[in-house]
């Protein structure tokens with residue numbers, strides 16, 4: 001069959017509704033009699049709660065109810081552990097999950113303590129000021145290294161330690177190869193990652209229908225099915241009594257999946273208690289402290305090289321800040337651990353990490369999910385080695401790439417999906433070659449750069465590489481159905497937050513059924529429409545849900561052929577699907593629309609053959625044995641003003657391989673957005689905490705998201721190494737743009753500021769920080 | 783309870799009379815009193831631009847104004863840009879074709895900032911477009927396709 005829809009730059013089905021302001025976001029839900037919730041949050045990072053007085057709030061006109069932890073009775077319990085620790089020998093994991101409302105003690109600033117429910121949001125917020133909470137503040141645990149000292153205050157006293165987890169993984173034997181090394185590079189790297197700051201804050205609306213015994217919840221979640229199951233369990237309802245709808249979501253990027261947020265658990269409960277719909281919408285100030293972050297790691301890493309720059313082994317010991325609780329298990333540090341291996345053939349690897357509790361907002365994955373921390377370490381080690389060995393930085397990478405004939409390549413460590421990290425396929429050198437050509441690397445360093453330097457300009461080039469583990473299990477499912485109108489319905493359990501699923505999923509079905517993309521209606525994120533699923537995370541929508549749709553659409557295609565073959569009394573191989581019709585090839589009058597055929601497949605009188613299933617529909621599932629590994633190169637030319645240390649990105653290039661591409665337009669958009677977030681992380685965004693655990697920059701005035709002036713034009717190019725793990729050959733791409741931007745900045749800035757003996761070992765930077773680093777370097781030189 | 787004030791505000795050519803608390807934000811008024819939920823709020827402190835509307839023809843942030851300040855004024859929101867989904871404004875059409883939106887949450891505010899910009903300049907450079915966009919945050923697109931969409935719209939509207 002020739003491709004008509006798959007792989008095409010098709011504009012999106014969902015856009016007209018979004019562009020005209022007619023799509024439903026959670027805050028747009030408006031129900032008769034709806035109440036509004038607001039929360040008293042701890043102003044302290046670490047304190048004992050001595051007393052809570054809500055009496056004044058209860059007197060305020062319009063306040064309906066006020067709850068503290070003790071009012072929740074049996075409903076008060078720690079949230080579920082979302083990701084259990086991996087099956088790695090000797091792993092230490094101390095499970096501490098968040099509670100609905102803090103009792104006795106608060107563990108991070110922003111933790112909810114009291115819930116107020118009132119007739120309007122204005123009244124609910126007024127009532128917050130009526131509530132008096134007496135605290136006994138404790139010193140806060142902010143710094144990871146201090147948290148591990150003997151005399152550090154403890155966040156979870158019963159543990160007797162602030163250690164959340166410890167994991168050691170090994171491949172080969174690093175110590176044994178050390179004596180053979182021509183060069184050992186050893187440094188301390190620190191990498192902070194900010195917050196997702198999706199433009200839409202979180203929100204939950206819940207409605208309890210007493211007569212039908214059904215609960216409906218609109219939730220800004222990336223995992224509606226999981227929320228449905230969890231809420232049913234918590235509330236003692238059957239899953240069939242709970243419907244969770246994730247409508248249009250204004251950006252997710254990870255934190256919207258940290259399911260069983262306190263508010264997510266409380267709002268449905270209170271709607272049942274009060275028998276009235278209840279809405280809670282987070283504001284931006286809350287988002288900065290209450291929605292999960294991703295955060296810092298400190299790596300003490302070393303790598304051993306032979307004289308030609310080949311990596312003999314890597315040894316890395318790191319600390320990971322998990323915040324006050326660890327409901328998301330070890331996904332983030334496991335990703336970091338895996339990504340230190342990058343796209344390199346590293347035979348000996350020793351990695352151990354300690355996850356540390358601190359009095360800060362909970363850490364869960366945010367686009368990249370710890371991958372960038374690992375990529376930073378290996379890419380920087382390679383840069384430093386290249387410098388010492390006087391090898392070109394791109395050459396040292398080339399020498400270490402896993403060769404194409406070594407796939408599938410087993411890294412021999414356990415990944416975040418609990419199976420060994422095996423790269424399915426890849427071919428890295430052509431990506432590098434393409435990038436070198438497109439950014440004109442050799443010409444730039446040999447001719448352009450020296451000329452610019454002679455003119456006193458500080459222009460540097462950077463080029464780094466990365467892999468992205470995507471499309472992991474467990475599974476997703478989909479139902480594809482030809483409606484009697486001839487339109488096709490595609491329903492899946494994942495949520496969607498702007499990735500274009502309404503279109504890319506439609507393209508997959510269109511390809512199988514010969515129906516135009518705009519005649520395919522995709523439904524995501526409504527648990528009444530599709531029962532099963534896991535959620536949108538780890539760049540898995542297109543891979544896992546996409547392949548489920550592919551399988552289901554193929555089944556429908558078979559069914560269409562079978563029914564039509566009977567209808568026309570013609571063999572199946574003489575039939576063709578075209579533009580919503582099925583016809584006997586070469587006999588134009590023997591044609592029927594799929595809608596008509598669907599009606600025929602659902603007779604309402606008469607008898608059918610035994611075993612007949614009505615309609616033209618099928619449900620199928622896809623669960624990959626393991627994830628598919630994308631890869632790529634980012635390259636950049638950057639100019640730095642030596643006086644102000646302001647930057648100007650002159651050129652930005654991404655060469656990327658995510659297997660077969662469903663819609664290149666959407667893919668480019670994903671990459672652009674990822675790079676923008678990566679640039680934010682590398683140079684603009686830093687969550688600043690003081691020693692008391694207070695976030696100092698929790699507004700958009702102080703936490704700088706890149707604007708249209710900060711993000712350059714991004715050129716993209718694509719390689720295509722298909723994944724052997726799924727029928728469509730696709731790999732995920734959601735995080736590729738964001739992962740390697742930190743080391744790219746570090747390398748390019750060092751190059752631009754070549755006159756300073758500079759080593760950039762940390763991210764994020766900004767002009768001020770860069771100035772400090774340069775000063776330190778200059779002082780050391782004296 | 784605070785005393786309510788009467789306001790008469792023209793939104794998308796239709797006059798609405800309501801009694802509101804003086805402290806009610808214009809963004810809340812549009813969204814929750816009038817049900818015009820196309821105008822979004824992303825920060826409620828004037829930085830993200832998601833809540834942008836036209837206030838007497840000029841782009842303004844509805845989260846930084848009270849509804850009472852709009853009394854007697856004319857407002858245009860994204861719902862007033864086109865009759866329905868089949869008859870898009872050239873800017874909307876260009877955003878569609880150039881993939882200028884992903885989650886679409888920032889989009890109404892961006893459209894409403896661009897309307898007066900394009901009214902003044904139908905031949906903008908990339909630099910000028912980026913300046914015009916710099917008051918609106920988008921976390922999804924990296925802006926490039928938005929810039930392309932603005933160029934396309936300008937071309938078509940010339």
Ligand code: FES
Nearest residue numbers: 824826828831845
């Ligand atoms: S909501 Fe008004 S500027 Fe952000």
Ligand code: FES
Nearest residue numbers: 884888920921922
């Ligand atoms: S499209 Fe999502 S914030 Fe702009």
